[in-house]
Amino acid sequence: MIPKVSGGVGILAMILAAVMSGVLTDGDRQRANFHTETPEDRAEKTTYALRLIVFAIPNILGAIIMFLILN
Template sequence: MNRREFKNGWKKRHIGVILLFKSLATGISLFVIIGLFSVVKGDWTLIVPYALYVGGFFIIIAALLSGALVSGDRLRANFSAETGEDRRRRLIWSTKLLFVGLPNIAGSLLIYCMWMK
């Protein structure tokens, strides 16, 4: 295997990891924006509910896209009706949205446990 084949193979295998880090960075950025908003408003307690709302929104959309909220019969019908490429794209988007929502949920729970007691 020459250098070019190794480099292209690495890109193909690790492009998913790079996309997940971008989604995670987007989620952290949203959390920071919510924090700045609460600083501007002068009320630190706004971080917890707003971050929970934003994180919950993205996680619910991710669950809807992944098919986690449908029955087995509907999931089987969807599986037979869609192509492999459509399924792959849908699951990639579901994973991206999950990684956008997780930092908001984790940050709000961390702030609640540390400062709101």
């Protein structure tokens, strides 16, 4: 149960980080977003994505470790 919850939270945080940073868009959309955003907006978006990744990594690692211990 613990690995599933921790892993699920980690994966959800990684997906949210990818969506918020714009990684899942195609090149034309990225170019359009780059030219319509202010540098402050890009910095804020990057900050939130990095925070989510920093939150996700320990959850995923914890899920892997707990999975290995319990099995």
